[in-house]
Amino acid sequence: MKKILHIISSPKGGQSFSIQLGNAIVEKVKAAYPGSVVKIKNLTESPYPHLEEATLAAFYTPAENQTPEDKAALSHSDQAIAEIAEADVIVIGAPLWNFGIPSVLKAWIDHIARAGVTFKYSEAGIEGLIKDKVVYVAMASGGIYSSGPMQPLDFVSTYLKGLLGFLGMTDFTVFRVEGSAYPGQAEAALQKGIASIVL
């Protein structure tokens, strides 16, 4: 069995392609590993706050020197990192918004990327500290970015691969529902994306 963490960042509920694709990935993981359990984290229902002065001050205060105020400022980050630590498989729904990710997903990322906790610099170089995770990204975009003229604008997959890899999550695969904005193509794009899922 696997512990699956499904991160949702589309506000579109049942109409969302990234959620439907993410759900299909979750179902495949459950089929491959009977008894798997899923925790759904909907960032649009419970968004993380932007990093503030107090959060950043606490990020850079060694644990032994942290005040109760620092610990309170770290609570969101601690919770997000603990949820990742508990999971074996992380499914991240990533709608493409203006060539980037929704700000709720970026806010979550800002809370999980923490020097000394999820990555560190040492004489040996940079080390990601979140190990042994399998990450599947469920991308959804109106246009097509995996090939063709828009491919140079495929920032989201490269950003997420780079960022999560930096934190140690190097077992990373992207599946896509793409081209749904083309007239009459939405359902075919969804079915093609779901059919592309190979674990």
Ligand SMILES: Cc1cc2nc3c(=O)[nH]c(=O)nc-3n(C[C@H](O)[C@H](O)[C@H](O)COP(=O)(O)O)c2cc1C
């Ligand atoms: C605010 C917003 C910005 C968008 N920007 C882009 C874009 O830059 N490129 C693109 O191909 N599609 C864009 N789209 C279309 C979405 O990528 C597409 O609807 C996708 O299915 C959204 O994921 P979801 O269905 O999981 O919500 C945008 C949609 C919204 C709502």
